[in-house]
Amino acid sequence: MFLKGKIAVVTGGASGIGLALAVRFIKEGATVVISDINEKAVNEKAIEIGATAIVANVAKEDDVKALVEKATDQFGQIDLFVSNAGIAKFGDPFSPEGDWDFSWHVNVMSQVYAAKYVLPQMIARGDGYLLNTASAAGLLVEFHSAIYSTTKHAAVGFAEWIAATYKGNGIKVSVLCPSAVKTPMAAGVAAMQEGALEPEEVAVAVVKAIEKEQFMISTHASIWPLYSVKSQDYDKYIDLLVERRAYKLALDNKE
Numbered sequence: 001m002f003l004k005g006k007i008a009v010v011t012g013g014a015s016g017i018g019l020a021l022a023v024r025f026i027k028e029g030a031t032v033v034i035s036d037i038n039e040k041a042v043n044e045k046a047i048e049i050g051a052t053a054i055v056a057n058v059a060k061e062d063d064v065k066a067l068v069e070k071a072t073d074q075f076g077q078i079d080l081f082v083s084n085a086g087i088a089k090f091g092d093p094f095s096p097e098g099d100w101d102f103s104w105h106v107n108v109m110s111q112v113y114a115a116k117y118v119l120p121q122m123i124a125r126g127d128g129y130l131l132n133t134a135s136a137a138g139l140l141v142e143f144h145s146a147i148y149s150t151t152k153h154a155a156v157g158f159a160e161w162i163a164a165t166y167k168g169n170g171i172k173v174s175v176l177c178p179s180a181v182k183t184p185m186a187a188g189v190a191a192m193q194e195g196a197l198e199p200e201e202v203a204v205a206v207v208k209a210i211e212k213e214q215f216m217i218s219t220h221a222s223i224w225p226l227y228s229v230k231s232q233d234y235d236k237y238i239d240l241l242v243e244r245r246a247y248k249l250a251l252d253n254k255e
């Protein structure tokens with residue numbers, strides 16, 4: 001899909017990857033709505049980049065419904081919905097259930113709600129595009145947080161399900177799986193600085209992938225050798241994870 005003349009909504013659009021995507025989409029000729037939970041930031045950034053701001057907390061179904069309705073009322077339709085808002089909460093099996101629940105809603109249910117409310121209009125037109133931001137942590141385990149890894153794996157699974165189910169209805173789906181990107185989310189985590197990309201570099205890759213209607217958008221080729229081991233010898237993959245975990249956590253003095 002080419003972005004010129006298209007209507008795009010980007011959640012988590014006030015910062016980092018979402019903001020870079022919005023800027024790039026506007027450059028390509030799209031009309032862009034940026035949405036964010038941070039009211040001040042989203043209003044300021046929208047003015048700065050020439051987008052429309054809609055405040056929404058994507059963890060809440062009613063907010064996502066209202067976001068889809070407002071954007072559709074204002075622009076007639078949504079061609080591309082980017083479920084990008086996410087949080088990186090540290091956590092393991094001993095973390096409070098509330099930490100798991102919160103991340104589950106922001107990183108996964110937000111994408112389910114978006115599909116629930118935007119797919120009907122896209123299916124009716126026989127055309128539409130969902131781009132869901134997951135992470136390389138949705139393909140390979142990220143050692144710092146069981147919560148982040150688990151919710152991002154779920155996001156990849158959901159994107160695969162939507163792609164497999166609605167391809168025949170003209171629905172295009174991409175899942176964005178970067179490793180480290182230099183945004184406020186990654187700041188201060190030493191292990192996230194290795195090979196980190198600028199959000200603008202990610203945005204260029206995303207636009208190219210959307211033009212090719214490519215499902216997997218992986219910005220870091222470095223993940224695929226290990227992923228290949230995972231697909232061929234799962235037990236070897238687990239052994240390699242044990243080794244890599246010690247190295248990665250040592251970077252942040254976590255062990």
Ligand SMILES: NC(=O)c1ccc[n+]([C@@H]2O[C@H](COP(=O)([O-])OP(=O)(O)OC[C@H]3O[C@@H](n4cnc5c(N)ncnc54)[C@H](O)[C@@H]3O)[C@@H](O)[C@H]2O)c1
Binds near residue numbers: 178192
């Ligand atoms: N930065 C990285 O290294 C990296 C790597 C892989 C994947 N990701 C993913 O990319 C996405 C964007 O992350 P980023 O790095 O740009 O982070 P960021 O912190 O710069 O931006 C995230 C934005 O989402 C907004 N947000 C958070 N919770 C929200 C909610 N409940 N409702 C609406 N908006 C909400 C924040 O206000 C913020 O503006 C996330 O899904 C993240 O998991 C980031």
